[in-house]
Amino acid sequence: MSWTDERIDQLKTMWEKGLTASQIAEELGGVSRNAVIGKAHRLGLKSRPSPVKAGEAKPKAAPKKEAAPKPAKKAAAEVAADEPPFKVDAPVAAKPVRAAPAPAPTPAPEPRPVEAAPPADEDEDDFDDGAELAAAPEPKPQPRIVSVGPGGFLRQGPGDQQAPIPPAPPRRLVPARPSPEIADKTSLLDLTDRICRWPMGHPGEPDFHFCGEAVNPGFPYCVEHCGRAYQAQLPRGTRRPPPPMPFGGPRVR
């Protein structure tokens, strides 16, 4: 497998999303975990909070491995190693979950005399614990809908003051569909009992989708794919009649 632009993009996305290298490798297929890590580093994606290093107490990860177990390789002309190329980010704080950011206790904004003020603030989610404000003439029993980014919303109950985990990533966002090329194709969510669920492509690939044809009644696939899914049980000694396999039901008996 080669690193096509497409696969590189998937790698970037998953890596930044926090998936482990193993997961990414499995998803992409055809590459090993090491390949993923190596590529990620070559792309400059390095340094995610690895579950393995908690407090990060050692800047050096793999010092020098020069040992006997090496057969007879390596003429190691040691490099001068001028300096650590990067120490850009000091603060970690990248725990995906947890971490109540503890935004300043927003003093409940004055209830607008008239219409409900549209919370036009994008970059700050103010949630008020409805406990206070006895004098407030307007209670807020309804769960709030809190935006967590374009297209993402969370329902928040009054007592539920758990801040949405991702505070609206300001980053560049991609369309919900992995790619436009499957926008009109059958996705997992489109599957019903009446449409063929034969997979086209491979899971994880941007154009992965399902056949989507009408099923051969009684089967999960269309007529054509029933022919692929079911092989006739031929009597012993019978030569396999090559491909013609009209429709599914091997009604051999």
Added chain:
DNA sequence: CCCTGATTCGC
């Protein structure tokens, strides 16, 4: 042992 990411270095 399992797993993780980081690094090295032959190809």
Added chain:
DNA sequence: GCGAATCAGG
């Protein structure tokens, strides 16, 4: 540029 081998560590 790629990734297996290896390392360090939870």
